[in-house]
Amino acid sequence: MTMVPQSGSAVSRGGGGSTGSLYDVLELILDRGLVIDIFVRVSLVGIEILKIDARIVVASVDTYLRFAEACNRLDLEAGRKAPAQLPEVVGGMMEGGARGKSKGALTGAVEAVTDSLTGKSNRDDEEPDEEEAEEEPVPRRRRPAARRPARREKE
Amino acid sequence: MALYVYAITAEDHPLDLDEQSGVGSEPAPVRVVASGPLCAVVSDISEKIRAKRRDLLIHQEVQERLMRGGPVLPLQFGYTAADEPTIEKVLLKGADGYLANLERLGGCAEYHVRASQDEEELLRQILSETPEARELNERIRAGDPDPQLPLTLGQLVAAQVQERQEALASGLVEALVPFAREHTVRQASGADFLNFSLLVPDDRREEFRAAESSLAGQIGDGIEIRLSGPLPPYSFVE
Numbered sequence: 593m594t595m596v597p598q599s600g601s602a603v604s605r606g607g608g609g610s611t612g613s614l615y616d617v618l619e620l621i622l623d624r625g626l627v628i629d630i631f632v633r634v635s636l637v638g639i640e641i642l643k644i645d646a647r648i649v650v651a652s653v654d655t656y657l658r659f660a661e662a663c664n665r666l667d668l669e670a671g672r673k674a675p676a677q678l679p680e681v682v683g684g685m686m687e688g689g690a691r692g693k694s695k696g697a698l699t700g701a702v703e704a705v706t707d708s709l710t711g712k713s714n715r716d717d718e719e720p721d722e723e724e725a726e727e728e729p730v731p732r733r734r735r736p737a738a739r740r741p742a743r744r745e746k747e
Numbered sequence: 748m749a750l751y752v753y754a755i756t757a758e759d760h761p762l763d764l765d766e767q768s769g770v771g772s773e774p775a776p777v778r779v780v781a782s783g784p785l786c787a788v789v790s791d792i793s794e795k796i797r798a799k800r801r802d803l804l805i806h807q808e809v810q811e812r813l814m815r816g817g818p819v820l821p822l823q824f825g826y827t828a829a830d831e832p833t834i835e836k837v838l839l840k841g842a843d844g845y846l847a848n849l850e851r852l853g854g855c856a857e858y859h860v861r862a863s864q865d866e867e868e869l870l871r872q873i874l875s876e877t878p879e880a881r882e883l884n885e886r887i888r889a890g891d892p893d894p895q896l897p898l899t900l901g902q903l904v905a906a907q908v909q910e911r912q913e914a915l916a917s918g919l920v921e922a923l924v925p926f927a928r929e930h931t932v933r934q935a936s937g938a939d940f941l942n943f944s945l946l947v948p949d950d951r952r953e954e955f956r957a958a959e960s961s962l963a964g965q966i967g968d969g970i971e972i973r974l975s976g977p978l979p980p981y982s983f984v985e
Binding site: 616617618620621622623624625626627628630631632633634635636637651653655656657658659660661662663664666 | 751752754755796797798803806807820821822823824825826827828829833837841857859861866867870871874880884887888896897898900901902904905908944973975978981982984985
């Protein structure tokens with residue numbers, strides 16, 4: 593079992609946080625909070641990508657086929673017999689590998705959003721100004737893999 | 748000059764905002780517009796602001812500084828007023844409601860809980876506990892070309908995923924709600940199966956955290972619970 597407790601908000605503490613929480617809190621900031629009708633909202637053009645709403649279990653043929661394929665791909669024997677620590681250690685050392693491994697039918701959407709949040713999407717090419725503006729004031733706040741802190745606990 | 752508005756507080760809030768700079772490409776200092784029993788926390792912005800991710804972080808930083816000093820009503824990100832008189836009018840007109848809200852939220856903070864489950868782990872569980880799914884999976888892997896098989900398998904698995912995650916989600920909610928004065932459950936997105944906010948009184952914070960961490964310890968393999976907070980009460984302002 594893994595958990596990622598946040599003491600204070602991940603947003604302002606940066607270093608100790610996981611991106612899971614950064615992303616989680618951003619959704620609150622963008623979508624909740626007091627709204628005052630006669631005020632005018634600024635353009636959210638650069639950041640509207642945050643608003644995804646892909647529920648994982650959608651009753652559709654696509655979903656069924658994705659789940660079936662994911663089941664077919666599972667190596668049931670290997671899953672049962674492999675020493676439990678090995679994949680974790682490899683995952684912890686090789687960030688890219690760990691992220692690739694977690695990209696399944698359920699996690700694809702979140703990966704896409706995390707990438708866009710952390711500036712890994714090709715939107716960067718269109719918005720170099722945004723990246724520049726961010727580099728210096730918030731050097732440690734944009735960290736990708738939501739699962740990394742959990743993996744570290746296990747090492 | 749337009750004003751970006753961060754939050755509303757009572758006039759007796761200490762408003763410790765020294766050297767806090769605001770949103771925008773040329774950030775101005777964060778300051779206060781007072782009217783009657785209320786204050787709005789604002790900063791000047793040029794008319795044509797376009798929100799950046801950095802601005803979201805500043806917005807949150809201001810809320811966090813404010814919540815250390817007392818109750819705060821955080822605005823949703825991105826709202827601006829044309830000028831100070833507009834803000835004064837809003838504070839005056841809505842005073843009763845804002846004061847009641849500040850009273851209601853005093854001594855509390857929001858905690859936000861999300862949970863997700865590792866897909867492989869979940870599918871493994873489903874296959875090992877559902878003979879019918881396991882058999883379908885094996886037929887497909889053995890090369891049975893019947894195009895109906897993947898659909899049947901997928902449908903079965905999808906239903907199991909939903910059922911298991913709903914049960915997990917409601918179990919987590921039930922276990923934590925007793926520590927909250929109010930709570931709200933929203934539609935989860937992405938890989939999450941739970942999106943849950945609680946308004947927890949400060950004097951129950953430790954109990955709540957202990958309960959959350961013991962839940963996290965008991966819950967099954969491959970499930971990750973993410974707790975954020977204390978946060979300003981974004982989900983409970985209205």
